[in-house]
Each structure stands twice: as structure tokens, then as C-alpha cells.
Amino acid sequence: ETGVTQSPTHLIKTRGQQVTLRCSSQSGHNTVSWYQQALGQGPQFIFQYYREEENGRGNFPPRFSGLQFPNYSSELNVNALELDDSALYLCASSPPDLPDSYEQYFGPGTRLTVT
Amino acid sequence: RKEVEQDPGPFNVPEGATVAFNCTYSNSASQSFFWYRQDCRKEPKLLMSVYSSGNEDGRFTAQLNRASQYISLLIRDSKLSDSATYLCVVIGVRDTGRRALTFGSGTRLQVQP
Numbered sequence: 001e002t003g004v005t006q007s008p009t010h011l012i013k014t015r016g017q018q019v020t021l022r023c024s025s026q027s028g029h030n031t032v033s034w035y036q037q038a039l040g041q042g043p044q045f046i047f048q049y050y051r052e053e054e055n056g057r058g059n060f061p062p063r064f065s066g067l068q069f070p071n072y073s074s075e076l077n078v079n080a081l082e083l084d085d086s087a088l089y090l091c092a093s094s095p096p097d098l099p100d101s102y103e104q105y106f107g108p109g110t111r112l113t114v115t
Numbered sequence: 116r117k118e119v120e121q122d123p124g125p126f127n128v129p130e131g132a133t134v135a136f137n138c139t140y141s142n143s144a145s146q147s148f149f150w151y152r153q154d155c156r157k158e159p160k161l162l163m164s165v166y167s168s169g170n171e172d173g174r175f176t177a178q179l180n181r182a183s184q185y186i187s188l189l190i191r192d193s194k195l196s197d198s199a200t201y202l203c204v205v206i207g208v209r210d211t212g213r214r215a216l217t218f219g220s221g222t223r224l225q226v227q228p
Contacts, residue, residue: 033216042202042221056216090158106159108157
């Protein structure tokens, strides 16, 4: 497959709780992006990290935060979970410094259910 | 108006048919365009990039029309294995100067035997 791994595969949380999702990018990829995909919708861009710095952000509130580590793996943290946060969370990594092509390789996703 | 719009379908076509999808985008400053394919309960996978000059890969042809702000995907000689959701992706720069990537909601294709 793509070499991008995510954990956990599934998660059930209660409204108001906090959650951390993890992603290991494909070897050599220094850019990681996170997406939220609700049922029947396309993935919505949350943010992107490039060399440990946030490089872009979609229309998500500050309670969605992230981190990228020196080995380019990444975390997505969501505070004060709401029912609408129930979705598939996808992580995607991109080859380093590839101008304009922006190929992305997706992991299998974490399915989060908030009750 | 959504930034990126796609007809959700489903498009039900017989094997061997030619089918085309369009995707419109609202930001004229958008920079890069792609088509992804997503199978049921799987992650999206890059199908092809889209260039103004057109891009062909076997039975698949992608085209960009900047003047009318849409991209298209044409699939010739449809196979059962082409059944999936096709997502268009547009990359632009937001007011903050940072890049942002926007997916359409996807067009579902069902190829019938």
C-alpha cells in the first residue's frame, strides 16, 4: 500500500473529551496533511505540516491542533469533542519538495465516533 | 457557493460506456488540480493530475478549463473495476497566504455488467 499508517483504527469517545490521533508518513516524506471526512462527503482539509511547521490550515476551530515530529510523523489533537466531530480522519503524506504536483498518499484513516 | 462542486451522482453506466464528470471551482486563483479515486470505506488514491494541456493515462483523460473554471474526467471503455467515487481536488492560496487544498464531495460511478 502507501506506507502511511494511522492509529488507532477506530475510536469511540464521549462529547467533551479530548482525542489524539497518530500518523506515520511514508519514508522520506516531509509533508503531512490531515483531513476530516464525514459520511457521504469529500475529505475536508484540516491542516498541513511541513518540516515540523504548520504550512496551511482549513476552516477548523482552534480546538483542532497538530504536531509534527522530527521523524515527520504527526499527531492530530481535538479538544472538547462534539457530536459533529464523528468522522473518518485521514492523514496524507507528500514527497519532499515536489513543486506543484502535490501528490498525496493517504493512510487508511481513523474512524472516530463521538457519543 | 461551495469552493469545489461536483455532481454526486450516482452515474450508472454499462460496461464499455464512456462517462464524463465535471468539477467546478470558485477561486480563479487556484493553482493545481487533481482527480482522486476512493473505493467504498477506503482511503482516496491519486488518479491523475490535471493540466491545461490535458492529461491522458490509458482510458482516462483529464482536462482543465481555466476560463470556465472547471476540470473534467473522461473514462472510456468503462470496466466494472472503475466503480468508485471520484473526487476532484483544487489547490489554492487563502487570504493568509497559506496553501489550502479543497476536495469536492465526489461523484459516484457504478458500472453495470
